Amino acid sequence: MHRSMKLKGLGILFLVVASIMLEAEAANGGEQGTSDRKGAYYMGVYKDLFVDLLGKNDSEIRSKLDGAFNQLFFGDDKTQRVYYTAGSDMAYIEDIGDADVRTEGMSYGMMIAVQMNKKDVFDRLWKWAKTYMQFRSGPHEGYFAWHCGTDGTVLDSNAASDGEQWFVMSLFFASARWGNGNGIYDYQEQAQDILNTMLHKESEPGHDGVTNMFNGKEHLVVFVPDVQSSEFTDPSYQLPHFYELWARWTDKDKQFWCDAAAASRRLLKNAADSTTGLTPDYCQFDGKDAASWAGGHADFRFDAWRVAMNIATDYEWFDKDEWEVTECNRLLNFFRNQGINEYGNQYTLDGRKLGNDHSKGLVEMNSVAALVSTSGDRKDFVQALWDIPVPHGLYRYYDGMLYMLAMLQVSGNFRIYDPDGKPVPACDK
Numbered sequence: 001m002h003r004s005m006k007l008k009g010l011g012i013l014f015l016v017v018a019s020i021m022l023e024a025e026a027a028n029g030g031e032q033g034t035s036d037r038k039g040a041y042y043m044g045v046y047k048d049l050f051v052d053l054l055g056k057n058d059s060e061i062r063s064k065l066d067g068a069f070n071q072l073f074f075g076d077d078k079t080q081r082v083y084y085t086a087g088s089d090m091a092y093i094e095d096i097g098d099a100d101v102r103t104e105g106m107s108y109g110m111m112i113a114v115q116m117n118k119k120d121v122f123d124r125l126w127k128w129a130k131t132y133m134q135f136r137s138g139p140h141e142g143y144f145a146w147h148c149g150t151d152g153t154v155l156d157s158n159a160a161s162d163g164e165q166w167f168v169m170s171l172f173f174a175s176a177r178w179g180n181g182n183g184i185y186d187y188q189e190q191a192q193d194i195l196n197t198m199l200h201k202e203s204e205p206g207h208d209g210v211t212n213m214f215n216g217k218e219h220l221v222v223f224v225p226d227v228q229s230s231e232f233t234d235p236s237y238q239l240p241h242f243y244e245l246w247a248r249w250t251d252k253d254k255q256f257w258c259d260a261a262a263a264s265r266r267l268l269k270n271a272a273d274s275t276t277g278l279t280p281d282y283c284q285f286d287g288k289d290a291a292s293w294a295g296g297h298a299d300f301r302f303d304a305w306r307v308a309m310n311i312a313t314d315y316e317w318f319d320k321d322e323w324e325v326t327e328c329n330r331l332l333n334f335f336r337n338q339g340i341n342e343y344g345n346q347y348t349l350d351g352r353k354l355g356n357d358h359s360k361g362l363v364e365m366n367s368v369a370a371l372v373s374t375s376g377d378r379k380d381f382v383q384a385l386w387d388i389p390v391p392h393g394l395y396r397y398y399d400g401m402l403y404m405l406a407m408l409q410v411s412g413n414f415r416i417y418d419p420d421g422k423p424v425p426a427c428d429k
Helices: 003-027 058-074 103-115 119-133 161-178 187-203 240-249 254-271 291-298 303-318 323-338 360-369 378-387 396-410
Strands: 083-086 090-095 100-102 154-156 353-355
Touching (some): 090 103, 090 396, 100 103, 100 119, 103 396, 119 161, 161 187, 187 240, 240 254, 323 360, 323 378, 360 378
Antiparallel strands (some): 090 100
8 A cells, every 4th residue: 555545544544443442442341452552463554665765656666566576476487587387276486596496485475475466376386385395294294395396306304494484474364365265275274284283293293303393492483393403593583573463363372472472572682783783694592693503604694684674574563672673773774884885795793794795685675674763864775675676697586585575565565464354462461
């Protein structure tokens, strides 16, 4: 929704919000209602920085979004697209540089499809993931192989925890936006099944060293759910805004997801450098950089680019922790001081440059931080996103997926599609 629609619907919006507030207060016996709650989940308002900061109009923004989607999903086979159909009813997102298919890209592709209202694309991706990536038996049953060949051959039986999380969220949104179908297209049932596996794998017989995807004591997502890699995490896998919604929509384990949202926010705060705002690729559950075993991943590298997106979206949706505003200001200030058009793509946490490339993916993620930043120069980061050509060429996969996510978020089109139909209390203690 852009400026013209916002203006037309403003009066109606306030009436609806007021009604929701009164209903919630009455349900709580007049105690804490929604009057003190902010964020897009409660208010239904999503900022469009292309309008607010750059003065773009609706048609310009829609053209930009549609053009990017059409290029990345339906452009030239060899130089532009990352989405390829398989048979009559399946498709996959390819990491072109590595010639494989990853749960990261498949789940991002599904999220982009539901946000863009592309049900056919969504269903094709989901069927490919279910057919080739999800294990039907054995210790990994219910999990998804983190990468496969483009012919569906499993290349590594381990799961990567970010993929499952984005699968779940995109399925819940699909359920709310399009309704549930039958079998694998009963999106809500599929989401619930994955959530159950993520939390209760260790209670299954024959799991054979495959662990839960969340540490039960710490309430934090693990790097990989196996005994070797389940004792640490990846800050870019922290999605507290997802957990807030799962606490409302899951059939069970509601308190766990509330606790996970709080634990995730604590970890992000502990992991971020207090001066630069940079976070490591991997860290221990206390947020420390785990330099003794993480090697180069104790630094700010390619995974860590996405932390800014997660923090900004959490605040945009739930507005729970003012530290997230401070962190986005700190991060953008660091990159501004490095040179808005020339900062590198990898750093030590204290700010020593490790990589000179000015990578599109990092530029894209920094633009999302502008959603909640109060910095006077945040406009420059949004302009940088607007000016980037749609990623193409050999390494278009990661940059391209992050580009679409950033374009949706910065334009106010990365939205909550709510099966409940209205905001309800969950983690607001």
